[in-house]
Amino acid sequence: MTDIASGPAAPGSQAGPRPEAIKAIPVRHPWRWVSGALVLAFAGDVVYTFATAPDLRWDEVWKWLSGRLILEGIVITLELTVLAMVIGIVLGIVLAVMRLSPSPVMSWVSWIYIWFFRGTPVLVQIFFWFNLNTVLPHIGIGIPGTPLHWQESTNLLISAFTAATLGLGLNEAAYMAEIVRAGIISVEQGQTEAAQALGMNRLQVMRRIVLPQAMRVIIPPTGNETISMLKTTSLASIAAVPELFTRSEQIANFTFLVIELAIVASIWYLAMTTVLTVGQYYVERYFARGAQRELPPTPFQRFRRMLVTFHAPPPAVPDVSPYFPPGRR
Amino acid sequence: MSGPMVKAEAVHKSFGRLEVLRGIDLEVNPKEVMCLIGPSGSGKSTFLRCINHLEKIDAGRLSVDGELVGYRQHGDKLYELPDREVCQKRSEIGMVFQHFNLFPHMTALENLIEAPIRVKKASRSTAVTYARALLDRVGLADKTNAYPKQLSGGQQQRVAIARALAMDPKLMLFDEPTSALDPELVGEVLDVMRRLAQDGMTMVVVTHEMGFAREVGDTLVFMDGGVIVEAGKPRDVLANPQQERTRSFLSKVL
Numbered sequence: 001m002t003d004i005a006s007g008p009a010a011p012g013s014q015a016g017p018r019p020e021a022i023k024a025i026p027v028r029h030p031w032r033w034v035s036g037a038l039v040l041a042f043a044g045d046v047v048y049t050f051a052t053a054p055d056l057r058w059d060e061v062w063k064w065l066s067g068r069l070i071l072e073g074i075v076i077t078l079e080l081t082v083l084a085m086v087i088g089i090v091l092g093i094v095l096a097v098m099r100l101s102p103s104p105v106m107s108w109v110s111w112i113y114i115w116f117f118r119g120t121p122v123l124v125q126i127f128f129w130f131n132l133n134t135v136l137p138h139i140g141i142g143i144p145g146t147p148l149h150w151q152e153s154t155n156l157l158i159s160a161f162t163a164a165t166l167g168l169g170l171n172e173a174a175y176m177a178e179i180v181r182a183g184i185i186s187v188e189q190g191q192t193e194a195a196q197a198l199g200m201n202r203l204q205v206m207r208r209i210v211l212p213q214a215m216r217v218i219i220p221p222t223g224n225e226t227i228s229m230l231k232t233t234s235l236a237s238i239a240a241v242p243e244l245f246t247r248s249e250q251i252a253n254f255t256f257l258v259i260e261l262a263i264v265a266s267i268w269y270l271a272m273t274t275v276l277t278v279g280q281y282y283v284e285r286y287f288a289r290g291a292q293r294e295l296p297p298t299p300f301q302r303f304r305r306m307l308v309t310f311h312a313p314p315p316a317v318p319d320v321s322p323y324f325p326p327g328r329r
Numbered sequence: 330m331s332g333p334m335v336k337a338e339a340v341h342k343s344f345g346r347l348e349v350l351r352g353i354d355l356e357v358n359p360k361e362v363m364c365l366i367g368p369s370g371s372g373k374s375t376f377l378r379c380i381n382h383l384e385k386i387d388a389g390r391l392s393v394d395g396e397l398v399g400y401r402q403h404g405d406k407l408y409e410l411p412d413r414e415v416c417q418k419r420s421e422i423g424m425v426f427q428h429f430n431l432f433p434h435m436t437a438l439e440n441l442i443e444a445p446i447r448v449k450k451a452s453r454s455t456a457v458t459y460a461r462a463l464l465d466r467v468g469l470a471d472k473t474n475a476y477p478k479q480l481s482g483g484q485q486q487r488v489a490i491a492r493a494l495a496m497d498p499k500l501m502l503f504d505e506p507t508s509a510l511d512p513e514l515v516g517e518v519l520d521v522m523r524r525l526a527q528d529g530m531t532m533v534v535v536t537h538e539m540g541f542a543r544e545v546g547d548t549l550v551f552m553d554g555g556v557i558v559e560a561g562k563p564r565d566v567l568a569n570p571q572q573e574r575t576r577s578f579l580s581k582v583l
Contacts, residue, residue, distance in 0.1 A: 196383065197493075198448065199420025
């Protein structure tokens with residue numbers, strides 16, 4: 001008690017003895033228990049209703065869940081997602097850098113692209129690419145007045161899969177461009193100046209200094225976009241691309257198990273987005289290096305630490321002491 | 330090479346309608362340490378940034394090592410330099426910022442080797458060897474793999490100085506290098522700068538550290554309102570200022 005009364009320690013003295021840890025009765029939260037019980041009851045009722053619905057064939061759900069047709073659809077869904085996101089990210093970065101370029105030509109081309117592809121629905125864009133052959137039976141490029149010329153039938157060039165990939169990817173690029181641009185703008189001006197002062201050119205400053213730091217801002221919304229894209233690929237069904245949703249619909253058409261197949265598709269979509277969410281966490285963590293002194297523990301590390309402290313008695317002294325150990329004085 | 334390292338003649342610079350520099354004339358000779366002092370808004374930092382073309386001047390002539398900054402003269406016509414040449418010239422001038430501006434996603438060592446490898450096309454091993462020697466020179470040999478966030482302000486600024494030195498500059502610009510530091514960390518940065526001056530580096534230092542200016546500076550320039558009010562030997566200017574404006578400024582900061 002005298003330690004507290006005497007105020008701050010005298011110069012040169014040791015830190016005072018550590019007082020006993022606070023033991024207090026925590027505030028009670030009765031309403032949390034009540035509301036928790038209500039939510040549980042409601043959720044239980046919903047689950048029970050569906051589980052026991054006489055017309056819902058759960059056996060068919062489990063059967064189709066691992067059906068070959070569905071699994072093939074999943075592969076195509078994943079292919080579409082990856083390809084569309086790769087196109088979206090690469091083109092998005094190019095568009096964002098163009099948008100911020102000092103050249104008015106670059107900046108305007110980028111603006112118009114974003115305006116157009118963000119302003120029209122993806123569904124219409126996929127539809128457009130898929131039906132392009134009705135107005136342009138051949139597509140080609142060449143230099144006028146020279147024999148340099150190349151053309152190909154639109155049908156061969158743009159398959160249903162290509163139409164969906166183009167529609168999804170080109171649309172995504174417009175959104176990614178805005179995300180990347182926001183990330184670039186978020187990096188402090190001083191970083192660009194420091195790099196310029198070292199003699200680095202515009203491209204080097206962007207690639208080595210600005211973009212890596214912008215990543216911290218770009219990654220979370222990109223994760224969102226990827227998760228969103230995984231589900232948006234179901235729009236490819238308009239071009240009859242046999243991805244997960246198209247497949248489940250086709251099966252439903254000849255088995256009349258409409259809700260059952262919708263549940264099958266939902267379970268798979270949910271499983272895939274869950275995996276992506278976990279992946280997103282680790283990617284974000286990687287790009288946060290340097291932004292914090294120490295990276296926060298992963299859930300796995302936290303779980304392990306919890307197990308350790310659960311079994312061991314609580315430490316008598318805090319493990320991170322703000323004071324120097326007496327031996328070093 | 331006998332001409333001045335930096336030569337400014339009637340340098341003018343405006344931001345919109347605000348005239349920040351209104352005719353700066355000065356010369357910095359090789360191996361000279363010039364300290365620029367003055368109240369905030371007097372244009373000293375802007376002038377420093379003009380020297381490596383982070384800002385464009387509007388009128389007058391500014392040259393480094395006998396070559397115009399940002400332009401080439403043919404007859405009486407000026408041609409703007411392309412980006413490539415501006416970068417080349419900047420790479421020969423080191424700059425240290427008030428807020429350090431280290432690259433936070435790179436370790437101390439990576440901060441130092443980035444520009445030598447990308448700009449000077451040095452081999453990685455050469456760059457690393459030199460970077461280690463420089464970190465040792467600023468007393469941070471044990472912080473090679475630390476990220477900037479893990480360093481104190483004084484340590485960060487010393488890494489920033491080493492980063493500028495890694496390009497082997499012929500001129501070093503310091504923009505209030507100790508203004509963002511806790512008072513007890515100022516000394517370690519000034520020590521590094523003092524040694525640099527002793528080794529014969531040409532330096533232009535914008536500072537509020539009058540002690541440093543008196544001890545290390547060869548010339549002291551007092552700026553106010555975009556013009557040079559008074560210049561001379563630091564001891565003379567500090568002890569016996571000739572202008573009323575200088576006297577009133579010094580009476581507030583000393």
